[in-house]
Amino acid sequence: MLDTVAHVTLVMLGTALLVAFVRLVKGPTLPDRIVAMDLFGVLIVGLIVVLAGWSGVRATLDAAIVVALVGFLSTVAYATYVERGDPQ
Amino acid sequence: MTDIATAILWLAGSVFALLAAVGVVRMPDVFTRMQASTKASTLGLACLLIGAALQMGDFASFIRAASIGAFVLLTTPVSGHVIARASYFAGVPLWEGTVLDERRDAKAGPAQDRPRGVAGL
Numbered sequence: 001m002l003d004t005v006a007h008v009t010l011v012m013l014g015t016a017l018l019v020a021f022v023r024l025v026k027g028p029t030l031p032d033r034i035v036a037m038d039l040f041g042v043l044i045v046g047l048i049v050v051l052a053g054w055s056g057v058r059a060t061l062d063a064a065i066v067v068a069l070v071g072f073l074s075t076v077a078y079a080t081y082v083e084r085g086d087p088q
Numbered sequence: 089m090t091d092i093a094t095a096i097l098w099l100a101g102s103v104f105a106l107l108a109a110v111g112v113v114r115m116p117d118v119f120t121r122m123q124a125s126t127k128a129s130t131l132g133l134a135c136l137l138i139g140a141a142l143q144m145g146d147f148a149s150f151i152r153a154a155s156i157g158a159f160v161l162l163t164t165p166v167s168g169h170v171i172a173r174a175s176y177f178a179g180v181p182l183w184e185g186t187v188l189d190e191r192r193d194a195k196a197g198p199a200q201d202r203p204r205g206v207a208g209l
Contacts, residue, residue: 002143006098012105013106016105016109017109019110019112020112020113031175031180034171035125035171042129042130042133043109043129045156046133049136050102050136053140053144056143058144062152065159068163075167075171076167079173080174082175083174083177083178
């Protein structure tokens with residue numbers, strides 16, 4: 001049963017990534033794209049966490065920690081860039 | 089029992105994540121999009137983390153999952169605030185249905201008949 005649930009969860013998270021990618025492509029301004037990239041980071045952390053729980057490999061959670069850190073730092077860096085330059 | 093709890097939490101978490109993505113696509117401006125993204129994705133990730141910690145079931149995994157959850161819960165509001173501040177000052181247009189822009193109202197000068205809010209100077 002858990003295999004099926006993990007498959008469904010992974011497919012739904014992948015669909016969420018695709019839907020967020022629509023906003024990344026369409027986004028009229030740079031902050032829209034930053035929001036989409038931030039959501040990407042959270043969704044990828046979720047994917048890694050579900051894979052870790054499904055496979056039982058404990059080291060996978062460390063990868064999730066790294067992705068969460070990098071996502072936060074890149075969001076703040078992008079926002080600093082937006083505040084200095086002009087959005088487009 | 090653990091499997092059932094994990095299944096419920098994972099399905100709920102992925103539904104929240106999908107709703108966050110749909111909200112990011114369908115909301116009308118940056119600020120409302122960010123509201124959909126930050127709140128729903130934090131709740132979704134918390135569900136996924138609790139499910140994974142239940143499924144792995146040992147102390148080290150629980151500590152790692154808890155630290156990811158604490159980190160995301162602490163940093164999501166910060167990054168949301170930083171993006172909102174940057175995009176507001178960069179002049180990103182607000183949705184035409186926006187009813188309250190306290191900073192613009194404060195710059196226009198104090199109005200006598202306007203009710204004073206938290207930032208209403």
